[in-house]
Amino acid sequence: MITPYIGYLAAILGTICWLPQAWKAWATRDTAGLSLVSNLMFLLTVLLWFGYGLLIGDWPLILANFCAILIVLSIVAAKLKFG
Amino acid sequence: MITPYIGYLAAILGTICWLPQAWKAWATRDTAGLSLVSNLMFLLTVLLWFGYGLLIGDWPLILANFCAILIVLSIVAAKLKFG
Known part of the structure; x- marks a missing residue:
């Protein structure tokens, strides 16, 4: 089954998808066109997933x-630097 | 345990975090400052997660x-419209 590979x-x-945006x-x-609110919410999202990964001991996460x-x-x- | 709630x-x-960016x-x-490559890669990411959710029958996903x-x-x- 290819399901897990998906x-x-x-x-x-x-x-890795946000690397080109960071670059x-x-x-x-x-x-100017970047939403600070969206990016802060997304930062909180990945921090929460990171914490969740630590709590359940899931290394890929x-x-x-x-x-x-x-x-x-x-x-x-x-x-924050360029506004 | 608060773990699942996290x-x-x-x-x-x-x-919902990308709603302010869309707005x-x-x-x-x-x-102009948005990376088309990043957003297309992210679109493919959520399409893959959607397909993965369908394959494993996970409604939240x-x-x-x-x-x-x-x-x-x-x-x-x-x-694509505004460049």
Whole structure:
């Protein structure tokens, strides 16, 4: 069955998908169109998933969301710096 | 135990967190700073989670990602329209 692989692919893609946004924000310094509220809510989301992963001891959840926290933090930082 | 509630909260927040971004994109028409690549990858991510939910018959996953697909589609549409 390919079902678990669809889950793994979604988890990996969901972790790395904001890398181009982080890169673009720092490269262009054009963050006016980014919603700070959305990105802060998303940061809280990945922090909650990270905490949930720790509580249930699920390493894929912990690792994926640790990476996501770093990426989203860099987007929030760019938004706060460039406005 | 509060553990499952942390998971539910993360799932709900992860579904609605892009609503302010969608609103902002259509209201300001300023989408220059949005990464099309990131948003297309994220659209594929929520489509994969939706398909995964269907395959394992998980209704929370199906419903959350159906809502996310609509929200992310509207962000991608704004980006394609306003550039």
